[in-house]
Amino acid sequence: MVDSTNVDPFDQMPIIHIENDIDYHYLVEKALRLASIRNPVRFFTNGQQALAYLQTTNEVPLVILCDIIMPGMDGFELRDRIDADPVLRLKAIPFVYFSTWSTKELVEKAYQGTIQGYHLKGERFADLQAELLLIVAYWKRCLHLRSFQ
Amino acid sequence: MNTLPSNEETKRLAALESYDILDSLPEQEYEDITLLAAQICGTPVALITLVDGQRQWFKAKRGLAFSQTPRQDSFCAHNIPVASTPLIVTDARKDERFRHNPLVTGEPNIVFYAGEPLVDEDGLAMGSLCVIDSQVRQLDGGQLAALKILSRQVVNLLTARRKTIQQARLQRQLRASEARFQDLVMATPAATAVFVGRDMIIQQVNPPMLAIWGKDDAVIGNTLHTAMPELEGQPFLAQLQHVFDTGEPFLHQEGVALVIENGQPKQVWFNHAYNPLVDEKGQIYGVINVALDVTSQVITRQQLAEREARFRTIVEQAPMAIGQLKGRDMIVELGNERLLEVWGKDPSVVGKPLVDALPELEGQPFMAIMENVYETGLPFHGTAVLAKLVRQGRLENVYFDFSYSPIRAADEQITGILILAVEVTGQVLARQEINKSELRFRSLVADAPFAIAVYETADLLITLANDVMINLWGKTKAVIGQKLAEALPELADQPFIPLLNVVYATGKTYHTAEQSARLLIDGRLQTRWYNFVYQPLRDGQGQVYAILNMAVDITDTYIARQQLQLSEQRYRDLTADLDNRVQTRTQELLLANQDLQRSNDNLQQFAQVASHDLQEPLRKIQAFGDLLGGQLADHTEPSVGDHLLRITNAAARMSALIRDLLTYSCVSTRQQVFDPVSLDAIMAGVIAGMHEVIQQTGARITVDELPIARGDKPQLGLLFGNLLDNAIKFAEPDHSPQIHVDYFYRSVAELPLDVRPATVAPFYHQISVTDDGIGFDKKYLDRIFQVFQQLNGRSEYAGTGVGLSICQRVVENHGGGITANSRLGQGATFCVYLPA
Numbered sequence: 006m007v008d009s010t011n012v013d014p015f016d017q018m019p020i021i022h023i024e025n026d027i028d029y030h031y032l033v034e035k036a037l038r039l040a041s042i043r044n045p046v047r048f049f050t051n052g053q054q055a056l057a058y059l060q061t062t063n064e065v066p067l068v069i070l071c072d073i074i075m076p077g078m079d080g081f082e083l084r085d086r087i088d089a090d091p092v093l094r095l096k097a098i099p100f101v102y103f104s105t106w107s108t109k110e111l112v113e114k115a116y117q118g119t120i121q122g123y124h125l126k127g128e129r130f131a132d133l134q135a136e137l138l139l140i141v142a143y144w145k146r147c148l149h150l151r152s153f154q
Numbered sequence: 155m156n157t158l159p160s161n162e163e164t165k166r167l168a169a170l171e172s173y174d175i176l177d178s179l180p181e182q183e184y185e186d187i188t189l190l191a192a193q194i195c196g197t198p199v200a201l202i203t204l205v206d207g208q209r210q211w212f213k214a215k216r217g218l219a220f221s222q223t224p225r226q227d228s229f230c231a232h233n234i235p236v237a238s239t240p241l242i243v244t245d246a247r248k249d250e251r252f253r254h255n256p257l258v259t260g261e262p263n264i265v266f267y268a269g270e271p272l273v274d275e276d277g278l279a280m281g282s283l284c285v286i287d288s289q290v291r292q293l294d295g296g297q298l299a300a301l302k303i304l305s306r307q308v309v310n311l312l313t314a315r316r317k318t319i320q321q322a323r324l325q326r327q328l329r330a331s332e333a334r335f336q337d338l339v340m341a342t343p344a345a346t347a348v349f350v351g352r353d354m355i356i357q358q359v360n361p362p363m364l365a366i367w368g369k370d371d372a373v374i375g376n377t378l379h380t381a382m383p384e385l386e387g388q389p390f391l392a393q394l395q396h397v398f399d400t401g402e403p404f405l406h407q408e409g410v411a412l413v414i415e416n417g418q419p420k421q422v423w424f425n426h427a428y429n430p431l432v433d434e435k436g437q438i439y440g441v442i443n444v445a446l447d448v449t450s451q452v453i454t455r456q457q458l459a460e461r462e463a464r465f466r467t468i469v470e471q472a473p474m475a476i477g478q479l480k481g482r483d484m485i486v487e488l489g490n491e492r493l494l495e496v497w498g499k500d501p502s503v504v505g506k507p508l509v510d511a512l513p514e515l516e517g518q519p520f521m522a523i524m525e526n527v528y529e530t531g532l533p534f535h536g537t538a539v540l541a542k543l544v545r546q547g548r549l550e551n552v553y554f555d556f557s558y559s560p561i562r563a564a565d566e567q568i569t570g571i572l573i574l575a576v577e578v579t580g581q582v583l584a585r586q587e588i589n590k591s592e593l594r595f596r597s598l599v600a601d602a603p604f605a606i607a608v609y610e611t612a613d614l615l616i617t618l619a620n621d622v623m624i625n626l627w628g629k630t631k632a633v634i635g636q637k638l639a640e641a642l643p644e645l646a647d648q649p650f651i652p653l654l655n656v657v658y659a660t661g662k663t664y665h666t667a668e669q670s671a672r673l674l675i676d677g678r679l680q681t682r683w684y685n686f687v688y689q690p691l692r693d694g695q696g697q698v699y700a701i702l703n704m705a706v707d708i709t710d711t712y713i714a715r716q717q718l719q720l721s722e723q724r725y726r727d728l729t730a731d732l733d734n735r736v737q738t739r740t741q742e743l744l745l746a747n748q749d750l751q752r753s754n755d756n757l758q759q760f761a762q763v764a765s766h767d768l769q770e771p772l773r774k775i776q777a778f779g780d781l782l783g784g785q786l787a788d789h790t791e792p793s794v795g796d797h798l799l800r801i802t803n804a805a806a807r808m809s810a811l812i813r814d815l816l817t818y819s820c821v822s823t824r825q826q827v828f829d830p831v832s833l834d835a836i837m838a839g840v841i842a843g844m845h846e847v848i849q850q851t852g853a854r855i856t857v858d859e860l861p862i863a864r865g866d867k868p869q870l871g872l873l874f875g876n877l878l879d880n881a882i883k884f885a886e887p888d889h890s891p892q893i894h895v896d897y898f899y900r901s902v903a904e905l906p907l908d909v910r911p912a913t914v915a916p917f918y919h920q921i922s923v924t925d926d927g928i929g930f931d932k933k934y935l936d937r938i939f940q941v942f943q944q945l946n947g948r949s950e951y952a953g954t955g956v957g958l959s960i961c962q963r964v965v966e967n968h969g970g971g972i973t974a975n976s977r978l979g980q981g982a983t984f985c986v987y988l989p990a
Contacts (some may be wrong), residue, residue, distance in 0.1 A: 006529060028774055032774075032777055074766075105769065128776060128809065129777065130777040
């Protein structure tokens with residue numbers, strides 16, 4: 006189905022989705038595929054798993070979508086661990102919070118770390134999909150270190 | 155005629171006297187002449203006769219034994235009135251003038267006489283040269299001529315003699331004068347020296363001058379320069395020579411010189427006068443120097459000046475005002491600083507008449523007093539006299555102790571007035587103040603509403619007691635002047651007299667309150683209670699001289715208070731009990747508060763859970779419903795799509811309800827302290843947030859200018875948002891809503907009866923939101939603000955029924971009130987009242 010000779014390298018970069026509610030793994034995958042976005046999605050249910058993957062993989066992720074409130078290592082801690090890792094820090098993978106929930110206090114705390122966005126999943130499926138397409142489109146367009154590799 | 159007029163004769167006799175020849179010894183020159191005359195004329199007798207007042211005396215006589223005869227017998231006297239021809243008598247026996255003359259009738263028996271008069275250079279005849287014979291004779295021309303020549307020769311001799319005499323006399327006078335001058339120089343007590351010649355040769359110097367010079371008389375004959383080489387470099391020699399050269403006298407006043415006297419150096423002062431000495435030809439030949447030792451005068455004057463200066467200093471520095479007025483015009487001659495200060499004038503008044511210096515004295519008695527002192531010479535003393543003086547441009551009342559004394563000159567004549575004055579304004583005012591305060595004190599004592607008495611001396615004599623005190627004692631005014639112990643004998647066994655003695659002795663004030671005393675009042679010994687003070691009174695030296703006693707009868711209050719104290723004790727017991735109960739209650743409240751806090755925290759946590767965890771499944775229901783809807787879009791069974799829609803709608807409603815309930819529960823029920831916020835800005839923000847729905851519905855909203863009010867921005871946003879949302883939502887179908895937001899400033903009296911604001915304020919902001927929608931029936935007014943109350947079927951008008959409850963809660967939180975007004979189908983007005 007896919008014309009392998011005409012593949013945009015940005016379409017092959019994995020999207021990292023960290024979310025403890027696996028229903029959302031399904032919904033996010035569904036929303037991307039229904040919109041014909043072919044990037045692979047790497048799902049993790051907590052920060053610990055995601056960090057282990059990021060520290061070992063050779064893949065160049067397009068963007069990290071991360072929930073905030075999770076059992077185990079939550080979004081804030083993951084963010085700080087990535088920042089504290091010199092190799093990961095140098096990779097400068099776009100880090101975006103993707104949550105159902107926002108309060109002034111949470112947003113304030115989120116932006117104390119180095120992040121590239123705070124997006125809400127929305128009420129309805131259409132809202133979720135619109136938000137995702139916006140993020141992916143943005144990071145495909147946005148210039149980045151990997152644009153020069 | 156042998157006599158002359160008496161004045162001529164006097165002159166002639168004086169002339170004769172001037173020759174100093176009468177009774178002189180015979181002289182050869184005169185003898186020779188008579189010899190010649192006798193021989194030439196051939197007579198035995200030749201005489202030179204000089205006619206004196208009473209006699210004729212012969213300076214030379216040839217051939218005659220006697221040397222004089224009385225004048226009346228004299229032939230020669232007939233020659234005195236000068237005639238042009240000599241007297242020749244040929245025969246005297248036959249001449250009527252001489253025939254009875256004793257010289258004719260007796261010895262020498264004169265017959266013939268020829269006399270040539272001796273006329274001197276002034277034309278006066280002194281006598282004659284005559285020849286005499288005792289027989290008749292005739293003289294020829296030659297003999298007469300010779301006699302004339304010889305007589306002239308006699309006159310020459312006389313003239314020469316007189317010159318010699320005069321010269322000798324002049325010489326004598328000169329010598330005497332010089333001697334006198336020298337004696338004068340030597341005898342004068344003034345130091346004197348005479349210098350002659352331009353080199354100033356010391357001709358004469360007296361002992362005082364030698365003493366000044368410090369020399370002895372060996373200097374005489376030397377030049378001043380040689381005698382006193384120490385004058386080199388000093389001006390004296392030059393000054394002397396200047397006098398010598400010009401003839402101008404020179405006076406050197408009070409020249410000072412340092413001399414050694416008895417081995418001690420000493421300053422001396424001299425007045426030196428240099429005067430030229432002029433000889434008879436008017437030539438200056440020397441200089442006389444007279445020096446007057448004025449040391450004692452100078453010292454006296456210096457002492458005088460010193461004394462005067464000292465006196466002036468004393469006057470200047472005297473603490474009292476001192477001034478001196480001169481003359482009848484009272485000219486200010488002297489005034490020390492203090493006087494000028496007292497007068498309030500500057501030194502320019504010195505030299506002016508007092509009337510001009512102090513014009514303000516006009517109409518005051520001082521000028522008249524001074525004139526009287528001047529007239530009578532009686533000094534005047536005034537004590538604490540008021541004077542009005544202009545000082546610093548202001549007329550001031552000033553008091554003085556002063557004296558005016560006459561100043562007398564040496565001859566006892568009054569020449570002025572000496573003013574001595576001490577300003578005593580302070581003392582006088584202080585005394586007046588003391589008198590006033592004494593008066594005040596006395597009236598204070600008399601009028602005081604409490605008892606006052608003063609006991610003087612250690613005997614405690616009652617010198618003052620007001621009516622209150624006398625009443626308190628139960629006595630009469632007769633007690634004043636008595637000793638306290640005698641006036642109130644009932645005090646004998648009570649502590650008061652000893653207390654007073656202690657106060658008098660120690661000078662320490664004694665206070666006491668609620669002291670009981672037993673006093674004999676109305677003939678009955680009564681016990682009453684007093685607050686009183688024994689205060690020592692001190693004199694100027696700080697010595698206690700009296701005791702002031704102030705007392706208040708507090709018997710009634712004392713008894714009342716005794717009762718009060720009892721009731722107070724009861725009250726205190728009750729209060730303590732109440733306190734205990736309050737404490738218990740407070741403890742309970744504290745616990746309840748903690749419970750409430752816990753419950754609030756729980757609620758907060760519940761809200762978190764509700765908003766996050768309860769929303770989550772609803773989201774998924776909707777999301778999967780949406781997915782399913784997409785998949786079943788082409789399903790043949792039409793009810794499938796409908797069922798799915800109902801499921802997702804129910805989930806959406808549930809989600810909205812949870813959101814609104816959360817909002818409602820989050821609007822705090824506590825009243826807070828708010829900051830001023832702009833209602834305009836909040837309203838504008840709300841309308842901007844609603845632009846989508848406004849566009850969809852075509853709503854038109856007009857808003858009045860809104861005020862600044864105290865409030866919470868988010869809560870007021872909710873309030874306005876819900877009101878506007880309702881106004882848009884409850885529109886007639888297919889009708890674009892017209893909404894007005896109006897503002898009014900209302901006093902509390904203007905509020906509708908059904909509005910009961912949470913806080914009572916004098917003024918309120920009224921914000922009304924009026925729509926033209928469906929309205930509601932007024933009977934439901936009390937229901938619309940309750941939670942979940944919906945008057946409309948939810949299918950037509952979407953809502954959760956929480957909006958107006960939120961509005962009411964926000965308004966109550968702000969201390970305001972809310973009400974609504976509507977008729978079904980006539981639109982609705984919601985009025986919010988917030989305290990201004």
